Each structure stands twice: as C-alpha cells, then as structure tokens.
Amino acid sequence: MTDQKPILTGAEKALLAQLEQAGQAAGAGEFATAGLPTRRVESYHYSDLRSLLTKVPPLAVAADVAPGTESPAPYLSDAVCLEMINGRVFLRGSMPEGVNARKASGSVLSERDDALVRLNRGLAGEALYLQFDGRVGRTVLVSRHLSGDACHVVDGVDVIVAPGASGTLVEMFDS
Structure with missing residues (x-):
C-alpha cells in the first residue's frame, strides 16, 4: 500500500509555511497530509475550501x-x-x-x-x-x-x- 498525499495548492503551501514558521511541526505534518477540506468532508459539504481559497x-x-x-x-x-x-x-x-x-x-x-x-x-x-x-x-x-x-x-x-x-x-x- 502506498502513502498518498494530496498535491497542495498555492494557498495550502502558504498555510503550511506559516505553520512551520510558527514552530508547529506536528500541525504542519497533519496539514500536509490532509490539506484544506473539500466537499468530500461531510462538515464542509457545501463549502469546498480547497477550491475557494486561492491566496493566503x-x-x-x-x-x-x-x-x-x-x-x-x-x-x-x-x-x-x-x-x-x-x-x-x-x-x-x-x-x-x-x-x-x-x-x-x-x-x-x-x-x-x-x-x-x-x-x-x-x-x-x-x-x-x-x-x-x-x-x-x-x-x-x-x-x-x-x-x-x-x-x-x-x-x-x-x-x-x-x-x-x-x-x-x-x-x-x-x-
């Protein structure tokens, strides 16, 4: 089984860099794995943040x-x-x-x-x-x-x- 990670958008890369800059290595790792929520996440079903957030x-x-x-x-x-x-x-x-x-x-x-x-x-x-x-x-x-x-x-x-x-x-x- 392979470990799949999403390809991060520009906004996700910016947020990841901000987490790392804030000294939050664990949080950055979790974020790099999950990214921003999409409509596939039930609680974000009507707001696909990954596609809506383009700049940070x-x-x-x-x-x-x-x-x-x-x-x-x-x-x-x-x-x-x-x-x-x-x-x-x-x-x-x-x-x-x-x-x-x-x-x-x-x-x-x-x-x-x-x-x-x-x-x-x-x-x-x-x-x-x-x-x-x-x-x-x-x-x-x-x-x-x-x-x-x-x-x-x-x-x-x-x-x-x-x-x-x-x-x-x-x-x-x-x-």
Whole structure:
C-alpha cells in the first residue's frame, strides 16, 4: 500500500509555511497530509475550501501602533475597552467589578478533529479570556484592529458567563 498525499495548492503551501514558521511541526505534518477540506468532508459539504481559497496573505506582524487611550466608538464612550491589535491583546486599566480579563498564548478552540480548528490552534498567537461574574454595570468593548499591509490574524476571545451573571459585551472589527 502506498502513502498518498494530496498535491497542495498555492494557498495550502502558504498555510503550511506559516505553520512551520510558527514552530508547529506536528500541525504542519497533519496539514500536509490532509490539506484544506473539500466537499468530500461531510462538515464542509457545501463549502469546498480547497477550491475557494486561492491566496493566503502573510500572518500579521506586531503592530507599530500603540493601543488608544479613548474608546474607538464614541457612542460607547463609557465602555471598558480591551484592544486586540494584529492579534495581540492589550489590557490596560482596571476592569469593572464582576469582570475578569486576562490574556494567554495560543488558541481558545477545542482540540476537535477539524482542519480549520487545527490551523487556528497552530497559528493563534494570543487569546483574550473574559469572565463575567454577577451583574456588570458597564459595557465591555473588545476592539480588534488590523494595522499595516494586507495580512490575516489568528486569535480568539473566550467568554465565560457565570450562572446568574449579566452584562453587555460589544465586539468591533476595523482596519
């Protein structure tokens, strides 16, 4: 029996190189064997990612901008702002009572057997963990920015709401 590997597309080769650059040899090996999902994979039956994804921009590099001091959304001027710039988490100031925020390295996704989950786990740099305990009176704004040339960012936000807790969370993306 022969060991058959798919012929990788240009996009798959770029993703494979990014996994290797991120020091994810095991993930790169799995990706080289499986590639991107096609319609033959039941959970991707209606979205043949292998044929749809033709180009992959480089991963974002550390931004040369500092996090802002004001809320980027004037209509949320009273919100507590947590910024993610090019996939990096910036926590500043204190959180309102009932909110616990921390950053961690890696992905927030589970380890299920899925090509995109494996890519996220291999390429994610930082993640934001938010926990709401009790009633939170102020809005929490997670503001994500892309800075610099065309790129893609792999990060994550994991939100845990304790039983009986309540609050308002707004997530905003801009470039």
